[in-house]
Amino acid sequence: MSSGKLAVLxxxxxxxxxxxYVLLIRIPLVRNHPEGYVIAFALSTVLAAxxxxxxxxxxxxxxxxxxxxxxxxxxxxxxxxxxARVPDTPTALRVGEPPPDFTLPDASGRPVSLVDYRxxxxxxxxxxxxYW
Amino acid sequence: xxxxxxxDGDLAVARRYGLIHAGGGQHGEDVPRxxxxxxxxxxxxxxxxxxxxFQVRPDPDDVLRAVRALQQPATRG
Numbered sequence: 525m526s527s528g529k530l531a532v533l534x535x536x537x538x539x540x541x542x543x544x545y546v547l548l549i550r551i552p553l554v555r556n557h558p559e560g561y562v563i564a565f566a567l568s569t570v571l572a573a574x575x576x577x578x579x580x581x582x583x584x585x586x587x588x589x590x591x592x593x594x595x596x597x598x599x600x601x602x603x604x605x606x607x608a609r610v611p612d613t614p615t616a617l618r619v620g621e622p623p624p625d626f627t628l629p630d631a632s633g634r635p636v637s638l639v640d641y642r643x644x645x646x647x648x649x650x651x652x653x654x655y656w
Numbered sequence: 657x658x659x660x661x662x663x664d665g666d667l668a669v670a671r672r673y674g675l676i677h678a679g680g681g682q683h684g685e686d687v688p689r690x691x692x693x694x695x696x697x698x699x700x701x702x703x704x705x706x707x708x709x710f711q712v713r714p715d716p717d718d719v720l721r722a723v724r725a726l727q728q729p730a731t732r733g
Contacts, residue, residue, distance in 0.1 A: 552715040608709045610689050615674035617704045623693060626669040628662040636662055642699035646726050648719060649693040651664075651675055653710065 528582065530575035531589035538568040538596050558608065562600045568593035623649070664688070675706065694722040702726060 525533075541564030548554040572593045575586035616624050627637040641647045670676055670688035681687040690707040692714050703722035705714040 552713075552717070556712045556715060558709065558711040604709070604711070608711050610677050610680065610708050610710055612708060613674050613676060613689065615691075615704075615706055616672060617674070617691075617693060617701055617706070619701050619703065621701060622699050623695060623701050624669075624672045626664075626672065628664055628669060630663075631661045636660060638695070639699065641695070643697060646697055646702075646723060647693075647695040648723060649691075649695060651670060651673070651688040651691040653677075653680075653687045653690060 525574075525578075527575045527579040527586050530571050530578065531585040534568045534571035534575060534589040534593050537564055537571060538593050541565060541568070542596075558604045562597070562604050565593060565597040565600045569597045677710075680710070692719055694719065694726070696726045 541561045545554065545558070545561045554560070569590070572586065572589035576583070576590050579586040623638070625637065625639045627635050630636050638647065638649075664670055667676060667686060667688060673691070675689045675691050677687050677689045679686065680689075690710060690713055692705045693701060694703040696702045702725070703719075705718070707713060
């Protein structure tokens with residue numbers, strides 16, 4: 525494959541990875557494998573490096589692709605493996621044991637206690653971070 | 657099936673559960689670690705998931721499986 529085609533392919537792979545991740549974020553398989561975009565950026569970088577290696581006359585498309593893809597690779601890897609990492613903490617959760625009880629206000633301000641559900645029905649408790 | 661949204665404004669409950677991501681917020685504030693807990697009728701934890709990457713949440717199918725498992729008659733001794 526020519527250098528120019530490799531450069532275009534490299535950029536297409538990077539754009540496709542971003543588009544797929546953003547558009548398919550609601551699919552658990554996509555959302556729960558953010559390393560997928562890092563792998564795609566790595567592939568994009570390899571393609572761009574090949575493009576640079578094969579460039580003879582017109583070199584800028586290959587270098588542009590290499591600059592873009594390596595920037596995405598470093599940024600994406602940093603975001604996924606460093607920024608998005610949630611440090612492990614010792615939790616109070618043990619399978620087969622009761623979780624700590626609590627009383628919290630619901631949306632209308634009425635207090636809700638976990639213990640109220642005991643003997644009534646199962647509970648799925650979800651902790652959200654507030655803004656996403 | 658119903659949802660109730662509860663406000664844990666000062667993170668007291670998240671703290672009691674050991675689910676604090678210290679300084680993990682947008683402005684360096686503490687936020688909870690994303691977590692999902694399935695509790696049975698007897699008030700016992702049957703399944704839980706605590707995220708190690710804020711992009712990742714449990715697969716809803718796994719949560720449903722854990723909830724459906726509660727409907728089976730108990731076979732534990």
